[in-house]
Amino acid sequence: MKVLIADDHGIIRLGVSQIIKEIDPGSTIHEAEDFDETIRLLNAHIIDLLILDINIPGGNNFQMISTVKSKQPDIKVLVFSAFSEELYATRYFKAGADGYLQKDTSPVEVKSAVNTILSGKHYMSQNIREYFLQGMIRKEVNMNNPLAELSDRETEVARMLVMGISQTAIAEKLNLHTSTVGTHKYRIFEKLAVSNIAELIEKYRIYDYS
Structure with missing residues (x-):
C-alpha cells in the first residue's frame, strides 16, 4: 500500500x-x-x-x-x-x-x-x-445551522475571513478577482445576518462545531 x-x-x-x-x-x-x-x-x-x-x-x-x-x-x-x-x-x-x-x-x-x-x-x-x-442532512441541519445555507465557495471565503485573511489574499488563494470576493462577502453577510467580521467570527463560534 x-x-x-x-x-x-x-x-x-x-x-x-x-x-x-x-x-x-x-x-x-x-x-x-x-x-x-x-x-x-x-x-x-x-x-x-x-x-x-x-x-x-x-x-x-x-x-x-x-x-x-x-x-x-x-x-x-x-x-x-x-x-x-x-x-x-x-x-x-x-x-x-x-x-x-x-x-x-x-x-x-x-x-x-x-x-x-x-x-x-x-x-x-x-x-x-x-x-x-434519518433524512436530516438537508432538513434539520439547514434549518438549525445558518452556515449550512452558504454555497461551497461562500463557505471557503467565510472560513478565510474568519481566519483573518484579507480579501486580496483570498482572491489570490482562490484565483478570483477581488471584486468577486467582495460579492461573496456581501452574500455571506446577508445570509448570516451579520454586518462585520467580528459578528461573522461570533457566528462561526456559535455554529461551527469544529
Missing part, C-alpha cells in the same frame, strides 16, 4: 503513519507539509491513498480533491479535518472525497475508514450515516 499523508502538523503525520503501519507493515508512506508538496509527490509517485488535511497551506478549498484526482484518477482520498463533519462532510463527498474523518477520531475508526476506502467503498462516521438515514 502506498500512502501520502498531507498535513502541516508533524505530530499528526507521525500518528497517522503509525496507524498505517499497523494496518500494513509493508506500506510505503510519503509525507507532505503543504499542498504544493502534495502535488509534487503525486507527480512523482503512484499513490493508493491520500490522507488530506483540508486546511493544509496552499490548499484550503473544495477544488483540492478534483486537482488531486486529475493527477491520479484512481487515488482514494480520505479527508482528515478539524472542521465539523455535519457542515463539511457532505460538501467534500460531493467534491470527490472517498471518506471524511475529524481529527479527534479514534485510531480504531481511522483503521476502519482506511480499510473501507481501500476496498472501494466510501466511509462516513456513524454520526453522519444516521443523519443520512
